[in-house]
Amino acid sequence: MAVCEYGFFISSMNIKINGEEKEITSGLSLAGLLEELQIRPARVVVEHNRSIVSRDLYGTTMLAEGDTLEIVHFVGGG
Amino acid sequence: MDDFLQLAGINYRSRLIVGTGKYKDFAETKRAIELSGAEIVTVAVRRVNITDPHKENLLDYLDPKKYTILPNTAGCYNADDAVRTCRLAREAGVGKMVKLEVIGDDRTLFPDIPATLEAAKILVKEGFIVLPYITDDPITAQKLQDIGCAAVMPLAAPIGSGLGIRNPYNIRIILEQSTVPVIVDAGVGTASDAALAMELGCHGVLMNTAIASAKDPLLMAEAMRQGVEAGRKAFLAGRIPKKLYATASSPLDGLVN
Numbered sequence: 001m002a003v004c005e006y007g008f009f010i011s012s013m014n015i016k017i018n019g020e021e022k023e024i025t026s027g028l029s030l031a032g033l034l035e036e037l038q039i040r041p042a043r044v045v046v047e048h049n050r051s052i053v054s055r056d057l058y059g060t061t062m063l064a065e066g067d068t069l070e071i072v073h074f075v076g077g078g
Numbered sequence: 079m080d081d082f083l084q085l086a087g088i089n090y091r092s093r094l095i096v097g098t099g100k101y102k103d104f105a106e107t108k109r110a111i112e113l114s115g116a117e118i119v120t121v122a123v124r125r126v127n128i129t130d131p132h133k134e135n136l137l138d139y140l141d142p143k144k145y146t147i148l149p150n151t152a153g154c155y156n157a158d159d160a161v162r163t164c165r166l167a168r169e170a171g172v173g174k175m176v177k178l179e180v181i182g183d184d185r186t187l188f189p190d191i192p193a194t195l196e197a198a199k200i201l202v203k204e205g206f207i208v209l210p211y212i213t214d215d216p217i218t219a220q221k222l223q224d225i226g227c228a229a230v231m232p233l234a235a236p237i238g239s240g241l242g243i244r245n246p247y248n249i250r251i252i253l254e255q256s257t258v259p260v261i262v263d264a265g266v267g268t269a270s271d272a273a274l275a276m277e278l279g280c281h282g283v284l285m286n287t288a289i290a291s292a293k294d295p296l297l298m299a300e301a302m303r304q305g306v307e308a309g310r311k312a313f314l315a316g317r318i319p320k321k322l323y324a325t326a327s328s329p330l331d332g333l334v335n
Contacts, residue, residue, distance in 0.1 A: 022128075054169065070125065072166050074167075077120055077152050078099045078150070
């Protein structure tokens with residue numbers, strides 16, 4: 001839980017993204033998280049708790065405390 | 079002359095497959111690939127840097143409509159990781175063709191063959207078009223072909239070593255027995271190495287470092303295109319046998335005495 005400047009409680013949760021612990025807003029969907037992180041969904045693939053999420057389900061995939069995400073993309077390689 | 083590299087039912091005009099690693103920037107990557115004439119390019123699958131996601135993406139420079147994107151499993155040291163990487167790559171929507179490499183040791187980057195066979199079995203079953211990176215071993219090549227791989231890709235020499243084809247005789251044996259394309263993958267250093275692979279009868283050559291780490295990558299990209307083309311033509315043309323003694327090129331009749 002975090003307190004915002006107006007004194008309201010904004011609930012937050014901890015998830016692991018690409019191996020790093022991160023505190024994010026509670027109730028975010030995967031699509032919402034990518035938007036917050038400014039990541040273009042068309043260029044990435046996401047694994048949610050070891051299951052690949054197809055792009056059309058990003059909006060309805062809700063994140064929960066303790067979730068693990070892998071967000072990958074293509075880079076130069078041989 | 080119609081001469082295509084056939085992979086999984088697709089005809090490719092270029093027999094050169096190039097990697098996209100080690101270039102100074104994406105613009106150079108793009109330009110080198112254009113000059114190489116390659117139609118298939120390899121890429122790696124890696125985590126997005128979430129603290130700096132604004133970086134440009136490789137696919138902003140390489141249109142998947144123009145190029146066949148061939149994701150690799152570089153950096154995977156076991157079958158599970160390689161399979162997982164291929165599944166992630168497939169979800170990116172660039173097709174089902176993958177370059178399977180399961181590394182056995184980080185000093186030589188030689189493949190772990192048992193793990194490669196294990197991963198290939200799973201991937202073929204899941205409908206992937208599997209192009210496995212292997213040592214230049216005919217038995218392994220045969221086994222992977224039997225599993226259903228779409229090609230076999232024996233190394234010329236260790237990845238990035240630039241040593242050229244160390245064992246042309248093994249490559250010849252692999253070629254003799256294979257019913258799938260044989261693509262020399264890794265170890266090429268310069269254009270004559272690529273030409274030699276093609277002269278042996280290989281169906282294609284895959285390289286990255288030889289171009290990207292050359293002093294002038296763009297010029298080398300062009301040289302590699304020409305090396306592959308020259309070698310292929312020489313193979314098709316059929317070279318003369320090597321002989322110990324001379325054979326005169328000019329007629330002996332009609333000499334002025």
